Amino acid sequence: MPHHMKKLAILLLFGSILTACTPTAEPVAFGEDMCAHCKMTIVDEPFAAEAVSQKGKVYKFDAIECMVEFLKIKQSDQMALTLVRDYENPKEWQDATQCNYLISKDLPSPMGAGLSAWLSKENAEAMKAEKGGEVYDWEGLKQQFN
């Protein structure tokens, strides 16, 4: 084997190891995966959430309130990604820090907080006008759970 090939092989090997450790989001197997915080089976698309640690460990949640509670306990574990789903487009992950959050008793979420995530602040406010409640940003939301 030529010398440079060997180098390449080693590079590739290291590369694959490195990518294995890069924190990446995983899809949720609805109806099978269990919430890392409350142990419930995850079934409700709009409310699913996920956190990925710096080391690439994936934690999945059935509700945003579960993730917020979990992050409070696991503060030592630095999270590389915190992901939620936009209530209006529940098929894709969104960066949790960039979303708006509606807490409304009349928009039930899986763990009783009435908490939903919204990309559009305008639409969150519109839903609030209809159902009542309060809109927060990510930092404001975490305050609510302290």
Add this chain to the structure above:
Amino acid sequence: MFRWILISTLMLAGQAVLLANTFRVCKTCPASSVREAIRQARPCDTIFVETGIYKEGNILIDKELTLIGNGRPVLDGEGKTEIVTIAANHVHFEGFVIKNVGTSYSEDRAGIRVKEASDFYVKNCRVENAFFGIYLQKSKNGIIEGNEVVGEAKDEVSSGNAIHLWYCNNVLIINNKTIGHRDGIYLEFVNFSTVQGNFSERNVRYGLHFMFSNDDIYRGNTFYNNGAGVAVMYSKRIGMFANEFKNNWGPAAYGLLLKEIHDGQIEGNTFQENTVGIFAETSNRIVYSKNQFIQNGWALKISGGCQMNNLTNNNFIGNSFDLAVHSAGTDNKFDGNFWSDYAGYDLDHNGIGDVPHRPMKLFSYVVSKTPESLVLLRSLFVDILNFSEKVSPIFTPENVVDNQPLLKTVDSQRWTVDNDTAPVHPLSSTVNR
């Protein structure tokens, strides 16, 4: 004087009965639609709906009425709307087939919704192909009896619960069948209610699910082949009696999941052929007695801060692991159970083994740390491992021990719901029905 009052009251009552009308709904009747009959009816009237298919969209019952289906008339929502909405007190709704509720992500549509009402009675209906089957919201003092709610939850995401209660009080859910939904029966913020004699099968998540609900009982129900049997979460004083938890297999499957449950009672239940019979986390002061744990992977897993639980008079028969305890709690009691793999003796013939039994095997501890090691389960190596730990326990918690293991099984007289000996929840008698 008193007699006069009595007589005039009786006469008034008689008049009320005479004043109440009955309506018939059929294709050739004066009222050819259910909606029309409801519009014409006055409170306390009765509407008989004859057999046929009625496609009327949403039917709102906003008066005290009795609606009875003769020969199972069908109310078909054609996949577009919620079908029946009960929004008045004292509504009796019986004998209908309700089908084709539209799925919507923005609203939880139901086959039958009871909305902020009291004293309702929904009986002998069949709900097919619905997003949510029967949905009770902010309602109280009602009965849901003998209904069948059958869904086709192929896709778990697009399926709601078969019977769903949200902010309700004093409801009796009895002898219903719930099949193929997300949860068979779901209770959130529901107090002083009873779930009895129901059958839940092939639901994607749980057969029965309690969230933030207190002072409820469920008894004599069967949970078969659901994603997991029953989840009781964040609730207090729940009585769980004489239920059957069978055949719940899978990595996230339990017969019974307990999470933050306080002062519960689990008595006379059968846990058979589940991956885990009971999984308990942060659950305190629970009495487990007279239960049968038969051929489960794990009969009972106790983890994370469970304290002051008392496990007594249960039968553990042929489970791969009887007990796995990962809890710092020191005051749990495990005395007086029957363990089929107890290997001690009883020289004084008092029915109690002379040697204490340690129901938690070392291998159970190993598997919890490294699940892959489960493939070694039936190997000689593991037998030696377990034996050495039994002789001198190092890894397994010292206080997980039955000091009075039984030599014979606890009398497994089957519990039946109408059996007088079936325990009544101590708090249920204080509620006015």
